[in-house]
Amino acid sequence: MLSIVLLVLVGMLSGVLVVTLNKLKSLRGNLDVLQDNLDHARHKLTEYEQQVEDSDYELSQLRVQVSGLRTTLDKYKKYQEICEIEQYVINRTLQAENFVEMTKVDASIMVDDIKGYIERVKAFVEDYQTKAIQKVDQQAREKLQRYYKQAEQEYRLQDVVSALEHKIHGYQQGFSLAARDVLTELIDGYQEQDAARQLQEIRQQIEQAAQNKKVAKCNYVDEDRRNTTIDMISLAFNSRADLYLSRLTIDNLGLMLQALQDDFHLINYKGQDLSQASIQQSYLDLRLQELKFAALLLELKKVPVLTEAI
Known part of the structure; x- marks a missing residue:
């Protein structure tokens, strides 16, 4: 019984020993791995320390450069505003x-x-x-x-x-003084027959003016009223012209001419109240020419008598 127990104990111890040996073996393997890792870490650390030394050197160089740059910057700092x-x-x-x-x-x-x-x-x-x-x-x-x-x-x-x-x-005598000048101007180159023929032509023109209703004018719209007014002022003017023609002598030609012109102005002035009724200027000129040539004819009839007397 005791031997069995011992065997069991020996077996258990053997098992424990085997397990322990396996664990030791495993630990040794791990220890080798750790040693390798440690060596690798030491190598890396050595490299890192070398890099740190290099970095420190470079840092020192950079510090020197920074110091130089600061010095240069101080030199150019006064140009900063210009920049x-x-x-x-x-x-x-x-x-x-x-x-x-x-x-x-x-x-x-x-x-x-x-x-x-x-x-x-x-x-x-x-x-x-x-x-x-x-x-x-x-x-x-x-x-x-x-x-x-x-x-x-x-x-x-x-x-x-x-x-x-x-x-x-x-009328003053001055009008009669101009008659002699008028007759002198007209008589030059005229004979009695010429004066009579000229006077006849003027009277024909006067008759034609009366027939063609060119003696006077009026602005009445009504034809009967207009014709009546024209006939009235024509009659008044012709009456005065005929009167002066009947009273005409060689000595009063200027007076008769002025009197007829005065009647022309007075009749036309009064005709303004009758819608601007007036005697035509052309008709006045004909009646004035009639007086002049009538006086000329009287003068020409008188000239031969004076010549014979001389």
Whole structure:
């Protein structure tokens, strides 16, 4: 029994010994691995220390360089403002160039707009100027027409006043003095037959003017009223002309001419109240020529008698 126990104990101890030996063997293997790792770590540490030494050397060199750079920087530090100014100038130059380009584009657009506006303004000014010139011209014409009518009216009034003075105060002898000059001018180159023929032609023209209703004019719209007014002032004027023709002598030709012209102005002045009724200037000229050639004929009839007497 004891032997069995011993055997069992021996077996157990053997097992424990085997396990222990295996563990020792395993530990030795691990120890070798650890030793290798330690050697490798030591090698790495040696390399790292060498790198640290190299880094320290490089760091020392860098510190020396930094010190040199600081010294150099201190030398150039006074130019820092210039560098900043240069950079500022560069930045502002770029901004200015960009602004100039944008301004050019805006200016081009603005110039096109201004050109269009100028064209529209030119067209408006030309149109306005044309209309203004036309308006001023029209106003000037109207004013000139009014001034002309006013001057013509004043001239007529002067003739009317002169005619009234002649009618009121009578005709001076000065009118008869001009008759001799008129006859002298007419008689040059004329004979009695020529004067009679000329007088006959003038009377035919007077009759034609009466037939063609060119003795007087009137602005009445109603035809009967207009014709009645024309006949009335024509009768008045012809009555005066015939009266002066019947009273005509060689010595009073100037007086008769002036009297007929005065009647012409007075009748036309009164005719203004009858829608501007008036004797035609051409008809007055015919009646004046009639008086002149009638006086000339009287003078020519008198000349042979005077010649025989001499």
